[in-house]
Amino acid sequence: MSNPALQEIVSEIRHFATIAKDFASLQEFSVALIAERLPNYNWVGFYMLDPSDDGVLVLGPFRGAPTEHIRIPVTQGICGAAVAQGETVIVEDVSSDPRYLSCSIDTKSEIVVPIRLNGKIVGEIDIDSHTLNAFGSADRTCLEECAAVFGQFLEHKEKSAT
Ligand code: SME
Secondary structure (H helix, E strand, O other), X not given: OOOHHHHHHHHHHHHHHXXXXXXXXXXXXXXXXXXXXXXXXXXXXXXXXXXXXXEEEEEEEEEOOOOOOOEEEOOOHHHHHHHHHOOOEEEXXXXXXXXXXXXXXXXXXXXXXXXXXXXXXXXXXXXXXOOOOXXXXXXXXXXXXXXXXXXXXXXXXXXXXX
């Protein structure tokens, strides 16, 4: 990762995960931090699989314009594609991707990174940018490291609850 802002974000989220009282506060901290530090990340949010229906993603904490996509079937959107493919999806130009579900007319590019709990996808981080091709390998690495922190946090919580 060459961008120091990205490295700083990972280390601050990693630290906050050691003191966060629950996953919701870690999510709130993370979306606020990421949106504040990276001006070309114009919408930053979580979608988590519905615990009672793992075919649907449910909007969680976010920063940016309100979206009509509160619940997204995993068969739809870039968000659904990341779950279906089981990997990070980067779309350089959303206008040329037929899977794209529009949240804002200003969005030009998007990255969606799955979050895994014990190897199984439980949700994802979704970022939109008003800049074309805003997400490169450094963004991907940073966000995948953040997603690993979220997954480990959930694993620890699950273990301590049993
Ligand atoms: N663009 C996403 C939908 C969510 S909004 O961007 C917040 C998609 O295509 O799945």
